[in-house]
Amino acid sequence: MSMIRDLRAVVRPHRRRPGSAYDGSLSEPTPSAVVDCAVYRAGKRVGDSCSPREAVHRVRLANSEPADADSFVWIGLHEPTEAEFEGIAKRFGLHPLAVEDAVHAHQRPKLERYDDVLFAVFKTIRYVEHDQLTPTSEVVDTGEVMVFTGKDFVITVRHGEHGSLRALRRRLEEDVDLLAKGPSAVLHAISDQVVDDYLAVVDELQTDVDEVEFDVFATRSGKSADIGRVYQLKREVLEFKRAAGPLLRPMQLLSERPMRLVDPDIQKYFRDVADHLxxxxxxxxxxxxxxNSLLQANLAQVSVAQNEDMRKITAWAAIFAVPTMITGVYGMNFDHMPELKSQYGYPAVLIGIAVVCCMMYRGFRRNGWL
Incomplete structure (x- = not known):
């Protein structure tokens, strides 16, 4: 009985009076960046949210007993500062390079291993709703989720205004059998949600691509499509490509290569994620x-339109060159020139000019220049 009382004394958080000095107990202020911190045992959440320090002590103490060796802690943070993350990093022995990446963000999707910790970086994607695609429209918005996976802990660090993991945590807490697989089950659930969001964004992008494709090939009034819309959409697609492309190799590694920190049953689920990705x-x-093809097609349309304009200009210039030449000749004011003394010379010249111009016009029309 005395041993049980001592165990309860260690696990139970101590309270301190307001204004008193910190007494070294397990109770400590929770950093503002911590969204949720909980202990899970056999797939079930144990108690309410607690401080990271208290959660670590609970898990380490529980895992010292063979009957409760499957406990782990899940700490979720949102855009922590170096000071806020420093204590958690030291408590779990996280590598400084991974900690630096997690705090400063803007990382490439990757999977790295530091001793007994897996560090994964995911780029989250959100489709930005817009009434009409313009040359300045934001189509996709990116964020980041970093996941530290250890033997008895999962630490998620989220950057950006979207990609919240609250709903995912609730769904996992309802699936006790899956969550009982440990931290690797959380890693899989996060990767699966990120890739599912990719699929949803792809469906939305399909509509925008179809719209600009119709715009490029449906112009019949001689005006080219708004090339700015096509270029802006291409930039957004490239941003999506940079987020999803590098993640394929890490997912394949998780699904194919055995790892100590990944449960064999969970590894099978990573294959499905890799296929979707x-x-x-x-x-x-x-x-x-x-x-790319639409950009080239639009440039070709512009070139064709310019060529057509140049042919029209050339044809009209040739037609107007006839009267210009004849009137220029008769404007030289020489005394001895044909038809200067003739009564019908002036109308004859005008009729001749009109006939030649009409014949040239018909010829250009027949050849498609006008």
Whole structure:
């Protein structure tokens, strides 16, 4: 009984009086960047949210008992500062390079291993709704989710205004059997949600691509399509491509290569994520190639329109050259010139000019110049 009381004394958080000095207990202020911090045992959440320090002690103490060796802590943070993340990083022994990447963000999607910790970076994508695509429209908005996966902990660091993991945490807490697989189940759930969001954005992008494609090839009034819209959409697709493309190799590694930190049953689920991601990359690459073709088609249309304008200008210049030449000749004011003394010379010259111009006009029309 005394041992049980001592165990409860360690696990139970101590309270301190307001204004008193910190007494070294497990209770400590929770950094403002911490969205949620909870302990899970056998797939079930144990108690309410607690401080990271208290959660670590609970897990490490529980894992010291063989019956509760499957406990782990999940800490979720949103845009932490170096000071806010420093204590958590030291407590879990995170590598300084991974900590620097997690705090400063703007990282390339990747999967790295530091001793007994997996560090994964995911780019989150959100489709930005817009009434009409313009040359300045923002189509996709990106964020980042970093995941530290250890033997008895998962730490997620989110950057950006979207990609919240609250709903995902609730869904996992309802699936006790899956969450009982440990931290690798959380890593899989996050990757699966990120890739599912990619698929949703791809469907929305399909509508925008179809719209600009119709705009490029449906112009019949001689005006070219708004090339700015095509170029802006291509930039957004390239941003999507940079987010999804580099993630394919890490997903393949998680699905193919055995890892100590990944449960064998969870590894099978990563294959499905890798397949979905491959489909996303294929569609995004197809969008990129199609937009390249649309840009070239638009430039070709502009060149054709310019050539048609130049032919029209050349044809009319040739037609007007006839009266200009004849009137120029008769404007030299020489005394001895044909028809200067003739009564019908003036109308005869005008009729001659009109006939030649009409014949030239018909010839240009027949050849498609006018």
């Amino acid at each position: 491959a489909r996303v990359n294929e569609q995004v690459s197809a969008f990129d190639e199609l937009l």
